[in-house]
Amino acid sequence: MTLLFAEDGLIVNLSDPEEKTMDRLIEKAEKQGYHGRVKKFTDYKQLCKALSKPRLLVFSLPHGGVGDKVLEGLMPNLEKGDIILDCGNEHFANTERRQAKCRGTNIRYIGCGVSGGYQAARAGPSMCPGGDESALRDVMPLLEKVAAKDKDGKPCVGIIGKGGAGHYVKMVHNGIEHGMMSAICEAWGILVKMGLGYEEIGNILKKWDSNGELKGTFLITIGADLSHKHDDKQDIKGNEHPLVISEVLDKVVQDVTGEEGTGVWSNQEAIEHHVPAFTLNVAHAFRLASAYRGDRIKANEVTDGGFPPQQLNIHDKDSFIEDLRKATYAACLASYIQGMHLISRADQAHKWDINYGNIWKIWRAGCIIKADYISDEILAPILLSSSLKAENIHLLFQKRVATDIRNAYPALRRIVSKVVETDQVAPALSATLEYYKIVTGTDLPTAFYEAELDYFGSHMFDKKGEKGTNGPLEGKFHFEWKPVRTQSQTYGSAPSQ
Numbered sequence: 001m002t003l004l005f006a007e008d009g010l011i012v013n014l015s016d017p018e019e020k021t022m023d024r025l026i027e028k029a030e031k032q033g034y035h036g037r038v039k040k041f042t043d044y045k046q047l048c049k050a051l052s053k054p055r056l057l058v059f060s061l062p063h064g065g066v067g068d069k070v071l072e073g074l075m076p077n078l079e080k081g082d083i084i085l086d087c088g089n090e091h092f093a094n095t096e097r098r099q100a101k102c103r104g105t106n107i108r109y110i111g112c113g114v115s116g117g118y119q120a121a122r123a124g125p126s127m128c129p130g131g132d133e134s135a136l137r138d139v140m141p142l143l144e145k146v147a148a149k150d151k152d153g154k155p156c157v158g159i160i161g162k163g164g165a166g167h168y169v170k171m172v173h174n175g176i177e178h179g180m181m182s183a184i185c186e187a188w189g190i191l192v193k194m195g196l197g198y199e200e201i202g203n204i205l206k207k208w209d210s211n212g213e214l215k216g217t218f219l220i221t222i223g224a225d226l227s228h229k230h231d232d233k234q235d236i237k238g239n240e241h242p243l244v245i246s247e248v249l250d251k252v253v254q255d256v257t258g259e260e261g262t263g264v265w266s267n268q269e270a271i272e273h274h275v276p277a278f279t280l281n282v283a284h285a286f287r288l289a290s291a292y293r294g295d296r297i298k299a300n301e302v303t304d305g306g307f308p309p310q311q312l313n314i315h316d317k318d319s320f321i322e323d324l325r326k327a328t329y330a331a332c333l334a335s336y337i338q339g340m341h342l343i344s345r346a347d348q349a350h351k352w353d354i355n356y357g358n359i360w361k362i363w364r365a366g367c368i369i370k371a372d373y374i375s376d377e378i379l380a381p382i383l384l385s386s387s388l389k390a391e392n393i394h395l396l397f398q399k400r401v402a403t404d405i406r407n408a409y410p411a412l413r414r415i416v417s418k419v420v421e422t423d424q425v426a427p428a429l430s431a432t433l434e435y436y437k438i439v440t441g442t443d444l445p446t447a448f449y450e451a452e453l454d455y456f457g458s459h460m461f462d463k464k465g466e467k468g469t470n471g472p473l474e475g476k477f478h479f480e481w482k483p484v485r486t487q488s489q490t491y492g493s494a495p496s497q
């Protein structure tokens with residue numbers, strides 16, 4: 001981002017604990033022609049003195065304590081009107097705590113999620129700012145300049161809402177990202193078990209990316225690209241120029257190492273706000289299980305080899321692959337439905353006054369969940385509608401979304417049955433099938449669950465056919481399923497003293 005700001009004509013005063021990191025960056029800036037635009041500072045006082053007023057300080061830090069420490073170090077050197085633009089993946093509650101702390105000295109703290117990875121950070125990321133309205137208005141011209149641009153040349157940035165809304169929406173972006181990544185890697189695993197080569201799979205992904213419901217999906221675009229990349233070194237077996245993907249080990253660890261937090265937080269938030277986020281929850285559990293590779297190896301030994309996916313012998317490969325494409329889309333769509341559901345619930349609870357049209361803008365390009373078809377066909381008509389209200393945003397209730405679910409559902413079911421039959425690994429695809437069944441179902445086995453709850457806990461239930469039983473309200477009936485018995489009636493005799 002330093003180089004991006006320098007490219008756009010800004011003078012960047014840099015501060016990093018590693019002087020070598022700053023030196024390397026300055027060298028890069030010089031090589032790229034931004035002569036004298038990047039300067040290093042090892043001392044906050046000098047750094048703040050050198051900045052023009054009102055000062056703009058951009059954070060790109062690990063979440064949690066580091067941000068607190070940096071803020072504490074900076075605050076004595078800041079003045080009324082200065083702005084902090086926190087571009088890390090910070091927890092929204094930390095953002096709001098810091099906003100409250102800064103308010104006392106009239107320093108303005110913006111929580112601004114940034115997406116697109118390190119390549120987008122250099123070329124222009126998608127940016128998701130929230131917080132103080134005056135500060136946001138002050139920084140918007142700069143953000144519009146540096147942000148990614150969509151296919152119409154519009155910047156992928158917009159004011160999201162009050163308080164921690166920007167960081168919250170970015171957190172949910174990552175939750176959706178995890179649901180989509182899970183579905184896509186599961187589809188990849190199934191294609192591998194069909195006996196297709198990595199590069200053949202890359203070609204299939206390229207087709208998915210060019211047409212239909214997965215058209216212009218960033219994670220499919222990069223999936224197609226990475227499938228063809230060769231290493232210039234030998235692999236462990238001595239093969240020359242192996243495909244890099246053939247060497248990658250099967251573990252995703254950043255939730256466990258604590259390096260990133262968004263996956264954990266978005267699922268905690270879904271539970272906190274009572275949002276059934278099947279695809280996101282299961283995608284997260286899949287990542288967690290994958291992280292502990294050592295445990296998996298041990299359990300594999302204990303279970304005499306575990307339950308490895310069988311080779312798939314598919315007669316009509318083309319129609320199976322088409323089913324797989326639709327199933328993958330169904331899970332990507334479910335991830336969006338669940339993520340948007342969560343945002344609207346949190347928006348109502350926190351009164352953030354979220355601008356949903358701006359979420360559409362921010363997710364249109366430059367970010368990891370960019371998906372052209374979903375953006376153009378699903379989100380635009382809903383999120384850009386002038387009559388939109390937070391309490392009405394549930395994509396699942398939209399006819400346009402329902403049509404796509406109906407179209408994809410049979411393919412999803414066929415894929416999941418094959419998955420079950422042959423032990424393929426497809427947690428997000430399977431959970432998505434359950435999600436669609438359950439959230440559209442009106443005769444669930446939870447009737448029996450409810451009866452058991454009332455049997456042992458007198459938790460009450462409602463009766464079929466009664467009026468006003470649709471909401472999450474406690475039931476009005478209790479049935480005495482079994483009379484309460486004394487200890488001696490239960491165990492024969494009272495215990496001796």
Ligand SMILES: NC(=O)C1=CN([C@@H]2O[C@H](COP(=O)(O)OP(=O)(O)OC[C@H]3O[C@@H](n4cnc5c(N)ncnc54)[C@H](OP(=O)(O)O)[C@@H]3O)[C@@H](O)[C@H]2O)C=CC1
Binds near residue numbers: 016018062070088089
């Ligand atoms: N990587 C990505 O694709 C994306 C990352 N993000 C978010 O952006 C933020 C930065 O990510 P990323 O660049 O990948 O992370 P890194 O860990 O690579 O960078 C973090 C930076 O913070 C510095 N730092 C660490 N501790 C301190 C401290 N006590 N005081 C001052 N600076 C400190 C590090 O310095 P040094 O290492 O030199 O000691 C480093 O320059 C994170 O919040 C991340 O979640 C958001 C979107 C995409």
Ligand SMILES: O=C(CO)[C@H](O)[C@H](O)COP(=O)(O)O
Binds near residue numbers: 115368
């Ligand atoms: O925020 C991001 C993308 O949007 C970052 O790339 C982040 O590092 C991804 O990590 P995680 O999978 O843990 O969210």
